[in-house]
Amino acid sequence: MIKKNCSPAWLETVDQKKYQIPFKANQSVFSLFAPVFGVYFIQTGTVKIFLTGANGNKQIVRFASQGHLFGHRGSKNETYGFNASSMNDSVICFIENHLLNDLFENNPMFSVSVMMYYSQELRKMENRLKNMAQMCIREKISDAINMLWESFGTNKNHELEVPRIREVIADIAGTNIEQVSRQISDFEVEGIIQRRGKKIVLKDPEKLKKILSDYYIS
Amino acid sequence: MIKKNCSPAWLETVDQKKYQIPFKANQSVFSLFAPVFGVYFIQTGTVKIFLTGANGNKQIVRFASQGHLFGHRGSKNETYGFNASSMNDSVICFIENHLLNDLFENNPMFSVSVMMYYSQELRKMENRLKNMAQMCIREKISDAINMLWESFGTNKNHELEVPRIREVIADIAGTNIEQVSRQISDFEVEGIIQRRGKKIVLKDPEKLKKILSDYYIS
DNA sequence: CGTGCTTTTGAATAGTATCAAGGCCGGTGG
């Protein structure tokens, strides 16, 4: 997003002033109430954006991956209202607020591309809101598994390589581990997935998508 | 948004090329699958953005009001994936795609302000997603009533002036009219609201907000 | 081969949606 839309001179400035930070899997990038000093760009890896409820349970709202930005100060917010942490080994760039503002002011196409990114994310989020309101648990869990599959793919053994995957699915779908476990059992009977130890293998992605077909416009 | 951030010359061009369209209450601005020819800016009034599910039931995802824009082509989308219709008598400006693109390219601060708008809406939507996942019906309905109150206020009789308000609340909260009706009854006993014919009067906004206090960071 | 943690499954419970009936209100026409 940044490389395509900024002038070479500005790219050099960014290169000089950016902080390149490596994260291991499952490390916090920032937490609720932390002060906003700048913005994060993902070079490699994936980050989960999640909120925490009164009772302490998480809600994963989206993933950000290569080329995406997150943790941008929405308005005059001085502190974060959500959390971000790495899902796998990642390299993340940090850019300070004033440099970011300079970039926006001097690279019109950069602003436009960030705007388009937010616009698309907003649309996805609106659709996701509808899904959370209308889907039953079976469908929400299907949706969560599908999201994970699209975001992370599978390892060479065709397994979804996400640590504590049941918990992650529950945090996406807005339910608890027990329901996820039950649903996985059902899906195994239906031949959609297969359990291999704690890992799960997606045997029939098409069947999974079919469960969701009413909710996504082809 | 547009007036503050565009140069006088461009404002004149916009003035010449814009289409100013009056809408009566409850009129469709555009519907699912309609082609995207441009973008809408609200001069006066409020518009509801809603999606429709497989079973045909609506989900109102947000309201847009004075100064806000909606119906912007997210990426290469040629058709809309959602619906917009007026909640009250409104005046809405339509601007064609190519003019909008020219505005973005030539008025950096305009792009930035639209970006900030989307960024804020995205954040609100993420929070709303969490709420839909974690709130019980009582809380979702409280939230919906609060949204309506903040968006539309009350008329001179302190009534929430929204036609078919129970249906609207249900479509925001993701439930049905019966649940809304029950909850309104309960709220009347608790002294939070009062029924006056089909209209409802918000007697104690603070008590309503207290129900929601766990979900919004002060 | 324990030990502690995760996962699975069952049973009880709570919460919500659905179905159905009756009540209220406003508008219309006699």
Next chain:
DNA sequence: CCACCGGCCTTGATACTATTCAAAAGCACG
């Protein structure tokens, strides 16, 4: 002016879905 009618609103009973609690089984690690 009043009675009726249709649409919206309310309430109750019931069915269903999802959560919670609890216990047993599986797995990974020392």
